[in-house]
Amino acid sequence: KMANETAKAELGRATWKFLHTMTLRFPDHPTEAERESLKQFFHLFSRLYPCGECASHFQQLLKELPPQTSSRMSSALWLCAAHNKVNQRLGKPEFPCDKLDETYDCGCGDGKAKDGS
Ligand code: FAD
Numbered sequence: 001k002m003a004n005e006t007a008k009a010e011l012g013r014a015t016w017k018f019l020h021t022m023t024l025r026f027p028d029h030p031t032e033a034e035r036e037s038l039k040q041f042f043h044l045f046s047r048l049y050p051c052g053e054c055a056s057h058f059q060q061l062l063k064e065l066p067p068q069t070s071s072r073m074s075s076a077l078w079l080c081a082a083h084n085k086v087n088q089r090l091g092k093p094e095f096p097c098d099k100l101d102e103t104y105d106c107g108c109g110d111g112k113a114k115d116g117s
C-alpha cells in the first residue's frame with residue numbers, strides 16, 4: 001500500500017485520464033469480442049490497480065455498477081458515473097457527464113475523435 005497521499009492522487013489522476021480516454025475511443029458499434037475485452041479489462045484492472053484500498057473499493061463498485069459495453073457512449077457514461085461514485089466517497093464534486101467529449105481529447109489523429117483531430 002502506498003503511504004504517500006500525493007503519489008496516490010497523482011496515480012489516480014493519470015489513471016482516470018487514461019480510463020476516460022479509453023472509453024471515449026471505444027467503438028460506437030463494438031463487436032462481441034470488443035465488448036468482452038472491455039468488460040474483462042475493468043475486472044482485471046480492479047484486481048491489479050496498485051493502490052490496494054482503491055482496488056478493493058473499485059471491485060465493490062463494479063458489483064453495484066457493472067461495466068456497460070454496448071457502445072462508446074454507454075461505456076463512457078458508465079465510467080463517468082463510476083468516477084462520480086468515487087468522487088462522492090472522497091468528498092469531491094460531481095463531474096457533469098455531458099462535458100466528457102470536450103474534456104478528453106487524446107489527439108490520436110486517426111480521424112475517430114469527435115473533433116476530427
Ligand atoms: P480525479 O478524481 O483524479 O479526477 C481528475 C480529473 O478528471 C478531474 O480534475 C476532472 O477534470 C475529471 N473528472 C472528475 N470526475 C470525473 C468524472 N466523473 N468523469 C470524467 N472526468 C472526471 N483515492 C483515495 O484516496 N481512495 C480511494 O479509494 C481511491 N480509489 C480510486 C479508485 C480508482 C479506480 C482510481 C482510478 C482512483 C482512486 N483514487 C482513490 C484516487 C482518486 O479518485 C483521485 O484520482 C485523486 O484523489 C486525485 O483527485 P483529483 O481531485 O485530482 O481528481
